[in-house]
Amino acid sequence: MNPTLTQMHDHRSIRAYTGEVVPKSELQAAFExxxxxxxSANVQVYSAIHVTDPDLLAKLVVISGGQEKVAQCGTFLVICGDMRRHHLLAQSADCACKENLESFLLCTVDASLFAQNLALAAESLGWGTCFIGGIRNDLAAVGAVLNLPQGVYPFFGLCIGRAAEEPWKRPRLPQQAVLFENEYPSDESLLELMSxxxxxxxxxxxxxxxxxxxWIGQMEQFFTTPRRTGDRSFYESQGASLE
Ligand SMILES: Cc1cc2nc3c(=O)[nH]c(=O)nc-3n(C[C@H](O)[C@H](O)[C@H](O)COP(=O)(O)O)c2cc1C
Structure with missing residues:
Protein backbone atom coordinates (compact mmCIF):
# COMPACT_ATOMS: atom_id res chain seq x y z
CA MET A 1 0.00 0.00 0.00
CA ASN A 2 1.17 3.55 -0.65
CA PRO A 3 0.94 6.19 2.14
CA THR A 4 -2.37 7.58 0.81
CA LEU A 5 -4.03 4.16 0.83
CA THR A 6 -2.62 3.40 4.28
CA GLN A 7 -4.03 6.70 5.55
CA MET A 8 -7.46 5.93 4.10
CA HIS A 9 -7.45 2.42 5.60
CA ASP A 10 -6.55 3.92 9.00
CA HIS A 11 -9.83 5.84 9.20
CA ARG A 12 -12.16 5.34 12.14
CA SER A 13 -14.56 7.87 13.65
CA ILE A 14 -13.28 9.35 16.91
CA ARG A 15 -15.81 10.07 19.65
CA ALA A 16 -13.52 10.96 22.59
CA TYR A 17 -11.08 13.88 22.36
CA THR A 18 -8.43 15.54 24.52
CA GLY A 19 -9.80 19.01 23.61
CA GLU A 20 -6.60 20.14 21.90
CA VAL A 21 -7.41 22.76 19.25
CA VAL A 22 -6.05 22.23 15.73
CA PRO A 23 -3.48 25.02 15.18
CA LYS A 24 -4.56 27.62 12.61
CA SER A 25 -1.73 26.76 10.22
CA GLU A 26 -2.73 23.07 10.15
CA LEU A 27 -6.42 23.85 9.73
CA GLN A 28 -5.55 26.18 6.88
CA ALA A 29 -3.40 23.51 5.24
CA ALA A 30 -6.23 20.98 5.58
CA PHE A 31 -8.72 23.47 4.08
CA GLU A 32 -6.45 24.19 1.14
CA SER A 40 -19.32 19.99 -10.43
CA ALA A 41 -18.49 22.45 -13.26
CA ASN A 42 -16.24 24.26 -10.75
CA VAL A 43 -19.34 25.82 -9.10
CA GLN A 44 -17.94 25.20 -5.57
CA VAL A 45 -21.35 25.34 -3.92
CA TYR A 46 -20.27 24.60 -0.36
CA SER A 47 -18.89 26.34 2.69
CA ALA A 48 -17.75 25.40 6.18
CA ILE A 49 -18.50 27.38 9.33
CA HIS A 50 -15.84 27.00 12.01
CA VAL A 51 -17.73 27.37 15.29
CA THR A 52 -15.44 28.69 18.03
CA ASP A 53 -17.91 30.47 20.36
CA PRO A 54 -18.49 28.20 23.43
CA ASP A 55 -22.13 29.38 23.76
CA LEU A 56 -22.89 28.42 20.16
CA LEU A 57 -21.09 25.09 20.58
CA ALA A 58 -23.18 24.36 23.70
CA LYS A 59 -26.33 24.95 21.64
CA LEU A 60 -25.09 22.66 18.87
CA VAL A 61 -24.41 19.91 21.46
CA VAL A 62 -28.07 20.05 22.48
CA ILE A 63 -29.30 20.12 18.86
CA SER A 64 -27.11 17.09 18.07
CA GLY A 65 -28.83 15.05 20.79
CA GLY A 66 -26.32 15.70 23.58
CA GLN A 67 -23.19 14.78 21.60
CA GLU A 68 -20.63 16.41 23.91
CA LYS A 69 -17.83 15.80 21.42
CA VAL A 70 -19.21 18.71 19.37
CA ALA A 71 -17.97 21.11 22.07
CA GLN A 72 -15.10 18.98 23.39
CA CYS A 73 -13.32 17.93 20.20
CA GLY A 74 -11.36 21.20 19.91
CA THR A 75 -12.32 22.15 16.36
CA PHE A 76 -15.91 21.92 15.11
CA LEU A 77 -17.19 22.84 11.67
CA VAL A 78 -20.62 22.89 10.11
CA ILE A 79 -20.49 21.79 6.49
CA CYS A 80 -23.05 23.51 4.26
CA GLY A 81 -24.26 23.49 0.70
CA ASP A 82 -23.99 27.11 -0.39
CA MET A 83 -25.84 28.86 -3.23
CA ARG A 84 -25.42 32.26 -1.56
CA ARG A 85 -22.44 33.36 -3.65
CA HIS A 86 -24.27 32.40 -6.86
CA HIS A 87 -27.35 34.38 -5.80
CA LEU A 88 -25.12 37.42 -5.19
CA LEU A 89 -23.52 37.04 -8.62
CA ALA A 90 -26.94 36.76 -10.26
CA GLN A 91 -28.16 39.86 -8.41
CA SER A 92 -25.12 41.86 -9.53
CA ALA A 93 -25.65 40.74 -13.13
CA ASP A 94 -29.39 41.33 -12.86
CA CYS A 95 -30.15 37.77 -13.94
CA ALA A 96 -31.97 34.84 -12.37
CA CYS A 97 -30.48 32.19 -10.10
CA LYS A 98 -33.03 29.39 -10.27
CA GLU A 99 -32.61 26.60 -7.78
CA ASN A 100 -34.07 23.13 -8.33
CA LEU A 101 -33.40 19.56 -7.24
CA GLU A 102 -30.30 19.47 -9.47
CA SER A 103 -28.73 22.54 -7.84
CA PHE A 104 -29.50 21.04 -4.41
CA LEU A 105 -27.81 17.79 -5.48
CA LEU A 106 -24.78 19.79 -6.63
CA CYS A 107 -24.66 21.33 -3.15
CA THR A 108 -24.83 17.94 -1.39
CA VAL A 109 -22.28 16.29 -3.67
CA ASP A 110 -19.82 19.21 -3.64
CA ALA A 111 -20.10 19.69 0.13
CA SER A 112 -19.60 15.97 0.78
CA LEU A 113 -16.54 15.67 -1.48
CA PHE A 114 -15.02 18.75 0.18
CA ALA A 115 -15.82 17.43 3.66
CA GLN A 116 -14.35 13.98 3.04
CA ASN A 117 -11.20 15.60 1.65
CA LEU A 118 -11.05 17.81 4.75
CA ALA A 119 -11.44 14.86 7.11
CA LEU A 120 -8.78 12.88 5.27
CA ALA A 121 -6.41 15.86 5.24
CA ALA A 122 -6.92 16.34 8.99
CA GLU A 123 -6.34 12.62 9.62
CA SER A 124 -3.15 12.75 7.55
CA LEU A 125 -1.95 15.50 9.91
CA GLY A 126 -2.54 13.20 12.88
CA TRP A 127 -5.98 14.43 14.03
CA GLY A 128 -9.10 12.39 14.72
CA THR A 129 -12.41 13.20 13.05
CA CYS A 130 -16.12 12.44 13.31
CA PHE A 131 -18.94 13.65 11.10
CA ILE A 132 -22.06 14.82 12.96
CA GLY A 133 -25.34 14.21 11.15
CA GLY A 134 -27.00 14.91 14.50
CA ILE A 135 -27.18 18.62 13.62
CA ARG A 136 -30.07 17.71 11.30
CA ASN A 137 -32.17 16.85 14.38
CA ASP A 138 -33.25 20.50 14.30
CA LEU A 139 -32.09 22.36 11.22
CA ALA A 140 -34.17 25.44 12.00
CA ALA A 141 -32.30 25.76 15.31
CA VAL A 142 -28.95 25.36 13.50
CA GLY A 143 -29.99 28.10 11.07
CA ALA A 144 -30.88 30.40 13.97
CA VAL A 145 -27.73 29.61 16.03
CA LEU A 146 -25.42 30.29 13.07
CA ASN A 147 -27.54 33.10 11.62
CA LEU A 148 -27.52 31.41 8.21
CA PRO A 149 -28.74 33.55 5.30
CA GLN A 150 -30.91 32.35 2.40
CA GLY A 151 -29.17 29.92 0.07
CA VAL A 152 -27.10 28.23 2.81
CA TYR A 153 -27.96 24.62 3.68
CA PRO A 154 -26.27 23.01 6.70
CA PHE A 155 -25.78 19.28 6.03
CA PHE A 156 -23.62 17.89 8.83
CA GLY A 157 -20.93 18.80 11.32
CA LEU A 158 -17.30 17.70 11.47
CA CYS A 159 -15.35 17.25 14.71
CA ILE A 160 -11.58 17.48 14.37
CA GLY A 161 -9.30 17.00 17.36
CA ARG A 162 -6.74 14.90 19.20
CA ALA A 163 -8.09 11.38 19.76
CA ALA A 164 -8.45 10.22 23.36
CA GLU A 165 -9.43 6.71 22.30
CA GLU A 166 -8.26 4.04 19.87
CA PRO A 167 -11.43 2.46 18.53
CA TRP A 168 -11.51 -0.80 16.59
CA LYS A 169 -11.77 -0.36 12.85
CA ARG A 170 -15.37 -0.87 11.70
CA PRO A 171 -15.61 -3.49 8.93
CA ARG A 172 -17.24 -2.56 5.63
CA LEU A 173 -19.43 -4.57 3.27
CA PRO A 174 -17.51 -7.00 1.05
CA GLN A 175 -16.48 -5.33 -2.20
CA GLN A 176 -18.74 -7.63 -4.26
CA ALA A 177 -21.72 -6.12 -2.43
CA VAL A 178 -20.95 -2.59 -3.62
CA LEU A 179 -18.84 -2.92 -6.79
CA PHE A 180 -20.46 -4.62 -9.78
CA GLU A 181 -19.33 -5.42 -13.29
CA ASN A 182 -21.61 -4.61 -16.21
CA GLU A 183 -24.83 -5.56 -14.48
CA TYR A 184 -26.51 -5.33 -11.13
CA PRO A 185 -26.28 -8.59 -9.12
CA SER A 186 -29.21 -10.78 -8.08
CA ASP A 187 -31.09 -10.13 -4.84
CA GLU A 188 -30.00 -13.59 -3.60
CA SER A 189 -26.32 -12.78 -4.04
CA LEU A 190 -26.73 -9.43 -2.24
CA LEU A 191 -28.57 -11.09 0.65
CA GLU A 192 -25.84 -13.72 0.94
CA LEU A 193 -23.08 -11.08 0.95
CA MET A 194 -24.91 -9.06 3.60
CA SER A 195 -25.29 -12.17 5.72
CA TRP A 215 -25.70 -5.24 11.65
CA ILE A 216 -28.69 -6.73 9.81
CA GLY A 217 -30.95 -6.34 12.84
CA GLN A 218 -30.06 -2.65 13.06
CA MET A 219 -30.46 -2.03 9.33
CA GLU A 220 -33.87 -3.72 9.24
CA GLN A 221 -35.03 -1.13 11.76
CA PHE A 222 -33.17 1.87 10.34
CA PHE A 223 -35.69 2.99 7.74
CA THR A 224 -38.90 1.62 9.27
CA THR A 225 -40.15 5.19 9.73
CA PRO A 226 -39.04 8.24 7.71
CA ARG A 227 -36.14 9.99 9.41
CA ARG A 228 -35.81 13.72 10.15
CA THR A 229 -38.97 14.71 8.34
CA GLY A 230 -38.34 18.45 8.91
CA ASP A 231 -35.37 18.56 6.49
CA ARG A 232 -37.37 19.46 3.39
CA SER A 233 -39.38 22.33 4.90
CA PHE A 234 -36.23 23.85 6.43
CA TYR A 235 -34.19 23.67 3.23
CA GLU A 236 -37.13 25.11 1.26
CA SER A 237 -37.49 27.92 3.79
CA GLN A 238 -33.79 28.70 3.16
CA GLY A 239 -34.50 29.07 -0.56
CA ALA A 240 -33.89 25.56 -1.87
CA SER A 241 -36.24 24.03 -4.42
CA LEU A 242 -36.51 20.25 -4.57
CA GLU A 243 -38.58 20.26 -7.79
C1 LIG B 1 -22.75 12.26 7.22
C2 LIG B 1 -22.37 11.48 8.45
C3 LIG B 1 -22.98 11.78 9.66
C4 LIG B 1 -22.58 11.12 10.83
N1 LIG B 1 -23.14 11.49 12.01
C5 LIG B 1 -22.66 10.99 13.17
C6 LIG B 1 -23.13 11.49 14.42
O1 LIG B 1 -24.00 12.36 14.49
N2 LIG B 1 -22.56 10.99 15.55
C7 LIG B 1 -21.58 10.04 15.52
O2 LIG B 1 -21.11 9.64 16.59
N3 LIG B 1 -21.14 9.53 14.35
C8 LIG B 1 -21.64 9.99 13.17
N4 LIG B 1 -21.15 9.53 11.96
C9 LIG B 1 -20.09 8.51 11.93
C10 LIG B 1 -20.63 7.16 11.45
O3 LIG B 1 -21.42 6.57 12.47
C11 LIG B 1 -19.42 6.27 11.10
O4 LIG B 1 -18.70 6.86 10.03
C12 LIG B 1 -19.82 4.86 10.69
O5 LIG B 1 -20.46 4.18 11.74
C13 LIG B 1 -18.59 4.04 10.26
O6 LIG B 1 -17.62 4.00 11.29
P1 LIG B 1 -16.14 4.55 11.07
O7 LIG B 1 -16.23 5.95 10.53
O8 LIG B 1 -15.48 4.49 12.40
O9 LIG B 1 -15.48 3.63 10.09
C14 LIG B 1 -21.57 10.13 10.77
C15 LIG B 1 -21.00 9.81 9.54
C16 LIG B 1 -21.39 10.47 8.40
C17 LIG B 1 -20.73 10.11 7.07
Whole structure:
Protein backbone atom coordinates (compact mmCIF):
# COMPACT_ATOMS: atom_id res chain seq x y z
CA MET A 1 0.00 0.00 0.00
CA ASN A 2 1.17 3.55 -0.65
CA PRO A 3 0.94 6.19 2.14
CA THR A 4 -2.37 7.58 0.81
CA LEU A 5 -4.03 4.16 0.83
CA THR A 6 -2.62 3.40 4.28
CA GLN A 7 -4.03 6.70 5.55
CA MET A 8 -7.46 5.93 4.10
CA HIS A 9 -7.45 2.42 5.60
CA ASP A 10 -6.55 3.92 9.00
CA HIS A 11 -9.83 5.84 9.20
CA ARG A 12 -12.16 5.34 12.14
CA SER A 13 -14.56 7.87 13.65
CA ILE A 14 -13.28 9.35 16.91
CA ARG A 15 -15.81 10.07 19.65
CA ALA A 16 -13.52 10.96 22.59
CA TYR A 17 -11.08 13.88 22.36
CA THR A 18 -8.43 15.54 24.52
CA GLY A 19 -9.80 19.01 23.61
CA GLU A 20 -6.60 20.14 21.90
CA VAL A 21 -7.41 22.76 19.25
CA VAL A 22 -6.05 22.23 15.73
CA PRO A 23 -3.48 25.02 15.18
CA LYS A 24 -4.56 27.62 12.61
CA SER A 25 -1.73 26.76 10.22
CA GLU A 26 -2.73 23.07 10.15
CA LEU A 27 -6.42 23.85 9.73
CA GLN A 28 -5.55 26.18 6.88
CA ALA A 29 -3.40 23.51 5.24
CA ALA A 30 -6.23 20.98 5.58
CA PHE A 31 -8.72 23.47 4.08
CA GLU A 32 -6.45 24.19 1.14
CA UNK A 33 -6.15 20.46 0.43
CA UNK A 34 -9.90 19.96 0.91
CA UNK A 35 -10.69 22.68 -1.61
CA UNK A 36 -8.75 20.70 -4.20
CA UNK A 37 -11.67 18.24 -4.32
CA UNK A 38 -13.40 17.98 -7.67
CA UNK A 39 -16.51 20.16 -7.88
CA SER A 40 -19.32 19.99 -10.43
CA ALA A 41 -18.49 22.45 -13.26
CA ASN A 42 -16.24 24.26 -10.75
CA VAL A 43 -19.34 25.82 -9.10
CA GLN A 44 -17.94 25.20 -5.57
CA VAL A 45 -21.35 25.34 -3.92
CA TYR A 46 -20.27 24.60 -0.36
CA SER A 47 -18.89 26.34 2.69
CA ALA A 48 -17.75 25.40 6.18
CA ILE A 49 -18.50 27.38 9.33
CA HIS A 50 -15.84 27.00 12.01
CA VAL A 51 -17.73 27.37 15.29
CA THR A 52 -15.44 28.69 18.03
CA ASP A 53 -17.91 30.47 20.36
CA PRO A 54 -18.49 28.20 23.43
CA ASP A 55 -22.13 29.38 23.76
CA LEU A 56 -22.89 28.42 20.16
CA LEU A 57 -21.09 25.09 20.58
CA ALA A 58 -23.18 24.36 23.70
CA LYS A 59 -26.33 24.95 21.64
CA LEU A 60 -25.09 22.66 18.87
CA VAL A 61 -24.41 19.91 21.46
CA VAL A 62 -28.07 20.05 22.48
CA ILE A 63 -29.30 20.12 18.86
CA SER A 64 -27.11 17.09 18.07
CA GLY A 65 -28.83 15.05 20.79
CA GLY A 66 -26.32 15.70 23.58
CA GLN A 67 -23.19 14.78 21.60
CA GLU A 68 -20.63 16.41 23.91
CA LYS A 69 -17.83 15.80 21.42
CA VAL A 70 -19.21 18.71 19.37
CA ALA A 71 -17.97 21.11 22.07
CA GLN A 72 -15.10 18.98 23.39
CA CYS A 73 -13.32 17.93 20.20
CA GLY A 74 -11.36 21.20 19.91
CA THR A 75 -12.32 22.15 16.36
CA PHE A 76 -15.91 21.92 15.11
CA LEU A 77 -17.19 22.84 11.67
CA VAL A 78 -20.62 22.89 10.11
CA ILE A 79 -20.49 21.79 6.49
CA CYS A 80 -23.05 23.51 4.26
CA GLY A 81 -24.26 23.49 0.70
CA ASP A 82 -23.99 27.11 -0.39
CA MET A 83 -25.84 28.86 -3.23
CA ARG A 84 -25.42 32.26 -1.56
CA ARG A 85 -22.44 33.36 -3.65
CA HIS A 86 -24.27 32.40 -6.86
CA HIS A 87 -27.35 34.38 -5.80
CA LEU A 88 -25.12 37.42 -5.19
CA LEU A 89 -23.52 37.04 -8.62
CA ALA A 90 -26.94 36.76 -10.26
CA GLN A 91 -28.16 39.86 -8.41
CA SER A 92 -25.12 41.86 -9.53
CA ALA A 93 -25.65 40.74 -13.13
CA ASP A 94 -29.39 41.33 -12.86
CA CYS A 95 -30.15 37.77 -13.94
CA ALA A 96 -31.97 34.84 -12.37
CA CYS A 97 -30.48 32.19 -10.10
CA LYS A 98 -33.03 29.39 -10.27
CA GLU A 99 -32.61 26.60 -7.78
CA ASN A 100 -34.07 23.13 -8.33
CA LEU A 101 -33.40 19.56 -7.24
CA GLU A 102 -30.30 19.47 -9.47
CA SER A 103 -28.73 22.54 -7.84
CA PHE A 104 -29.50 21.04 -4.41
CA LEU A 105 -27.81 17.79 -5.48
CA LEU A 106 -24.78 19.79 -6.63
CA CYS A 107 -24.66 21.33 -3.15
CA THR A 108 -24.83 17.94 -1.39
CA VAL A 109 -22.28 16.29 -3.67
CA ASP A 110 -19.82 19.21 -3.64
CA ALA A 111 -20.10 19.69 0.13
CA SER A 112 -19.60 15.97 0.78
CA LEU A 113 -16.54 15.67 -1.48
CA PHE A 114 -15.02 18.75 0.18
CA ALA A 115 -15.82 17.43 3.66
CA GLN A 116 -14.35 13.98 3.04
CA ASN A 117 -11.20 15.60 1.65
CA LEU A 118 -11.05 17.81 4.75
CA ALA A 119 -11.44 14.86 7.11
CA LEU A 120 -8.78 12.88 5.27
CA ALA A 121 -6.41 15.86 5.24
CA ALA A 122 -6.92 16.34 8.99
CA GLU A 123 -6.34 12.62 9.62
CA SER A 124 -3.15 12.75 7.55
CA LEU A 125 -1.95 15.50 9.91
CA GLY A 126 -2.54 13.20 12.88
CA TRP A 127 -5.98 14.43 14.03
CA GLY A 128 -9.10 12.39 14.72
CA THR A 129 -12.41 13.20 13.05
CA CYS A 130 -16.12 12.44 13.31
CA PHE A 131 -18.94 13.65 11.10
CA ILE A 132 -22.06 14.82 12.96
CA GLY A 133 -25.34 14.21 11.15
CA GLY A 134 -27.00 14.91 14.50
CA ILE A 135 -27.18 18.62 13.62
CA ARG A 136 -30.07 17.71 11.30
CA ASN A 137 -32.17 16.85 14.38
CA ASP A 138 -33.25 20.50 14.30
CA LEU A 139 -32.09 22.36 11.22
CA ALA A 140 -34.17 25.44 12.00
CA ALA A 141 -32.30 25.76 15.31
CA VAL A 142 -28.95 25.36 13.50
CA GLY A 143 -29.99 28.10 11.07
CA ALA A 144 -30.88 30.40 13.97
CA VAL A 145 -27.73 29.61 16.03
CA LEU A 146 -25.42 30.29 13.07
CA ASN A 147 -27.54 33.10 11.62
CA LEU A 148 -27.52 31.41 8.21
CA PRO A 149 -28.74 33.55 5.30
CA GLN A 150 -30.91 32.35 2.40
CA GLY A 151 -29.17 29.92 0.07
CA VAL A 152 -27.10 28.23 2.81
CA TYR A 153 -27.96 24.62 3.68
CA PRO A 154 -26.27 23.01 6.70
CA PHE A 155 -25.78 19.28 6.03
CA PHE A 156 -23.62 17.89 8.83
CA GLY A 157 -20.93 18.80 11.32
CA LEU A 158 -17.30 17.70 11.47
CA CYS A 159 -15.35 17.25 14.71
CA ILE A 160 -11.58 17.48 14.37
CA GLY A 161 -9.30 17.00 17.36
CA ARG A 162 -6.74 14.90 19.20
CA ALA A 163 -8.09 11.38 19.76
CA ALA A 164 -8.45 10.22 23.36
CA GLU A 165 -9.43 6.71 22.30
CA GLU A 166 -8.26 4.04 19.87
CA PRO A 167 -11.43 2.46 18.53
CA TRP A 168 -11.51 -0.80 16.59
CA LYS A 169 -11.77 -0.36 12.85
CA ARG A 170 -15.37 -0.87 11.70
CA PRO A 171 -15.61 -3.49 8.93
CA ARG A 172 -17.24 -2.56 5.63
CA LEU A 173 -19.43 -4.57 3.27
CA PRO A 174 -17.51 -7.00 1.05
CA GLN A 175 -16.48 -5.33 -2.20
CA GLN A 176 -18.74 -7.63 -4.26
CA ALA A 177 -21.72 -6.12 -2.43
CA VAL A 178 -20.95 -2.59 -3.62
CA LEU A 179 -18.84 -2.92 -6.79
CA PHE A 180 -20.46 -4.62 -9.78
CA GLU A 181 -19.33 -5.42 -13.29
CA ASN A 182 -21.61 -4.61 -16.21
CA GLU A 183 -24.83 -5.56 -14.48
CA TYR A 184 -26.51 -5.33 -11.13
CA PRO A 185 -26.28 -8.59 -9.12
CA SER A 186 -29.21 -10.78 -8.08
CA ASP A 187 -31.09 -10.13 -4.84
CA GLU A 188 -30.00 -13.59 -3.60
CA SER A 189 -26.32 -12.78 -4.04
CA LEU A 190 -26.73 -9.43 -2.24
CA LEU A 191 -28.57 -11.09 0.65
CA GLU A 192 -25.84 -13.72 0.94
CA LEU A 193 -23.08 -11.08 0.95
CA MET A 194 -24.91 -9.06 3.60
CA SER A 195 -25.29 -12.17 5.72
CA UNK A 196 -21.54 -12.80 5.58
CA UNK A 197 -20.93 -9.13 6.50
CA UNK A 198 -23.35 -9.54 9.40
CA UNK A 199 -20.98 -12.20 10.79
CA UNK A 200 -18.00 -9.82 10.41
CA UNK A 201 -19.93 -7.12 12.25
CA UNK A 202 -20.97 -9.55 15.00
CA UNK A 203 -17.23 -10.23 15.55
CA UNK A 204 -16.54 -6.49 15.64
CA UNK A 205 -19.31 -5.87 18.19
CA UNK A 206 -18.08 -8.76 20.32
CA UNK A 207 -14.55 -7.21 20.42
CA UNK A 208 -16.21 -3.98 21.59
CA UNK A 209 -18.06 -5.84 24.33
CA UNK A 210 -21.48 -5.64 22.65
CA UNK A 211 -21.97 -9.39 22.27
CA UNK A 212 -25.13 -10.36 20.39
CA UNK A 213 -25.40 -7.08 18.50
CA UNK A 214 -25.66 -7.51 14.72
CA TRP A 215 -25.70 -5.24 11.65
CA ILE A 216 -28.69 -6.73 9.81
CA GLY A 217 -30.95 -6.34 12.84
CA GLN A 218 -30.06 -2.65 13.06
CA MET A 219 -30.46 -2.03 9.33
CA GLU A 220 -33.87 -3.72 9.24
CA GLN A 221 -35.03 -1.13 11.76
CA PHE A 222 -33.17 1.87 10.34
CA PHE A 223 -35.69 2.99 7.74
CA THR A 224 -38.90 1.62 9.27
CA THR A 225 -40.15 5.19 9.73
CA PRO A 226 -39.04 8.24 7.71
CA ARG A 227 -36.14 9.99 9.41
CA ARG A 228 -35.81 13.72 10.15
CA THR A 229 -38.97 14.71 8.34
CA GLY A 230 -38.34 18.45 8.91
CA ASP A 231 -35.37 18.56 6.49
CA ARG A 232 -37.37 19.46 3.39
CA SER A 233 -39.38 22.33 4.90
CA PHE A 234 -36.23 23.85 6.43
CA TYR A 235 -34.19 23.67 3.23
CA GLU A 236 -37.13 25.11 1.26
CA SER A 237 -37.49 27.92 3.79
CA GLN A 238 -33.79 28.70 3.16
CA GLY A 239 -34.50 29.07 -0.56
CA ALA A 240 -33.89 25.56 -1.87
CA SER A 241 -36.24 24.03 -4.42
CA LEU A 242 -36.51 20.25 -4.57
CA GLU A 243 -38.58 20.26 -7.79
C1 LIG B 1 -22.75 12.26 7.22
C2 LIG B 1 -22.37 11.48 8.45
C3 LIG B 1 -22.98 11.78 9.66
C4 LIG B 1 -22.58 11.12 10.83
N1 LIG B 1 -23.14 11.49 12.01
C5 LIG B 1 -22.66 10.99 13.17
C6 LIG B 1 -23.13 11.49 14.42
O1 LIG B 1 -24.00 12.36 14.49
N2 LIG B 1 -22.56 10.99 15.55
C7 LIG B 1 -21.58 10.04 15.52
O2 LIG B 1 -21.11 9.64 16.59
N3 LIG B 1 -21.14 9.53 14.35
C8 LIG B 1 -21.64 9.99 13.17
N4 LIG B 1 -21.15 9.53 11.96
C9 LIG B 1 -20.09 8.51 11.93
C10 LIG B 1 -20.63 7.16 11.45
O3 LIG B 1 -21.42 6.57 12.47
C11 LIG B 1 -19.42 6.27 11.10
O4 LIG B 1 -18.70 6.86 10.03
C12 LIG B 1 -19.82 4.86 10.69
O5 LIG B 1 -20.46 4.18 11.74
C13 LIG B 1 -18.59 4.04 10.26
O6 LIG B 1 -17.62 4.00 11.29
P1 LIG B 1 -16.14 4.55 11.07
O7 LIG B 1 -16.23 5.95 10.53
O8 LIG B 1 -15.48 4.49 12.40
O9 LIG B 1 -15.48 3.63 10.09
C14 LIG B 1 -21.57 10.13 10.77
C15 LIG B 1 -21.00 9.81 9.54
C16 LIG B 1 -21.39 10.47 8.40
C17 LIG B 1 -20.73 10.11 7.07
Missing amino acids: AAQCAAT SYDDDMAGYYEKRGATGRR
